[in-house]
Amino acid sequence: MVMEIIKIKGLDENIYFTTSKWGLPIYIWKHAYAKSFYLSLNVHYGSIHTEFLLGGKKYKVPQGIAHFIEHIKFNVDKDRTANDLFDPLGSDINAFTTFKYTSYLVYGTSRLKENLNALLDYVYNPYFTKEMIKKEKGIIASEIKMGKDQPYNNLYFAFNNAMYHKEKYKYLITGEESDIKKIELEDILLVYKAFYHPKNMFLIVTGNVNPYEIEQMVNDNLQEKKFNEYLKPKIPLVKEPKHVAAKKVELVFKGEVEKAKIGLKIPKKGLKDLGDVKLNIILNIILSSNFGDSSDLKEELLQNGIITFLSTSRFVLNDYMVIDVTVESKILDEAIKRIEEALDHLEMNEEDLKRKINSAIATLVVNYEDVENVNNMLQNYLVYYHKIIPNLKEIYESITLDEVLEVIEAINTKEMVVVTMKKQK
Secondary structure: OOOEEEEEOOOOEEEEEEEOHHHOEEEEEEOOOOOOEEEEEEEOOOOOOOEEEEOOEEEEOOOOHHHHHHHHOOEOOOOOEHHHHHHHHOOEEEEEEOOOOEEEEEEEOOOHHHHHHHHHHHHOOOOOOHHHHHHHHHHHHHHHHHHOOOHHHHHHHHHHHHHOOOOHHHOOOOOOHHHHHHOOHHHHHHHHHHHOOHHHEEEEEEEOOOHHHHHHHHHHHHHOOOOOOOOOOEOOOOOOOOOOOOOEEEEEEOOOOEEEEEEEEEEOOOOHHHOHHHHHHHHHHHHHHHHOOOOHHHHHHHHOOOOOEEEEEEEEOOOEEEEEEEEEEOOHHHHHHHHHHHHHOOOOOHHHHHHHHHHHHHHHHHHOOOHHHHHHHHHHHHHHOOOOOOOHHHHHHHOOHHHHHHHHHHOOOOOEEEEEEEEOO
């Protein structure tokens, strides 16, 4: 395939794109002054993909299986792990599983070809045994227990359970211990065969590299491998009700500073013309302006000792969007009251909007100075938007106050979730 050059408008940056043998998409960002490189081999398979269709037949696998595969994938054979491949190369390796994808990472400063080959070799090596699975169940069970000792982890998933009826974002990425016990070798082989195919994956390489040499390296490596025909798994769409599952949830914990998440579930009806990219940006601007470090509310709450910490997030799905505020406070009820009032009276003016847009563009420019930041940014584009966004700067510059006010108008507090985490008495 001819190498395509995707020009990042307004930033004088290029992303090189090609598709290798067996259909693996490759995205490459070349930075002449980078002293290191960052590789990520990513799979469009995450914790929420436990039900899928293959050839018209429906399959259901246990929760937590995506994360489980990420763990056992590090085994190369009965005597070696991925660490044995990369330690001699002086590289750092890691992997992580999210709701929507799994990523295998390599960070290095030399011997690029050997690192790239090692990454492709161990991820595309279907070595799984019953003994390995049995051993890993105990390790992951311990990880699940550790996660349940983390207050913010408990707060986050309690919030998701209150927000969603059907969306699988409500379930632990690791699965529960009872889920892990159900995982069998047949489940692992099924998921690996269906999803760990080059056509359902993508490779990102960032650093001072030659894109054409990367293409050749990948093709040479994959030339020696055999893959089954891509099965084209399909994930059924979830029709999530517009109402929240629970409006109030109270948790107790042994810590000192109490916590809460206050969130809204908002239909996208009437806002779909904005597009998910612009809608995400606008929501971020609204939250930053009303609750961010430079907002009057956050400054006042901190100065008066009402809060000790405050952050926000947003999440755009097919039919609705979710925004939330996370807070720590020694006067939790008062903090929640103030945040609820602010969510009901969101504001934006032309001056604040211009400042936020300029700040976001400056951050975007700075992000293109770091191999890891660019790799992460491209991952997010490809997972959540299924394409590179070459005109992000232009999208920022095109946002109008009327569009922001339109989104604010759509935000209401009818479907509000409040999850509190208070001290155990």
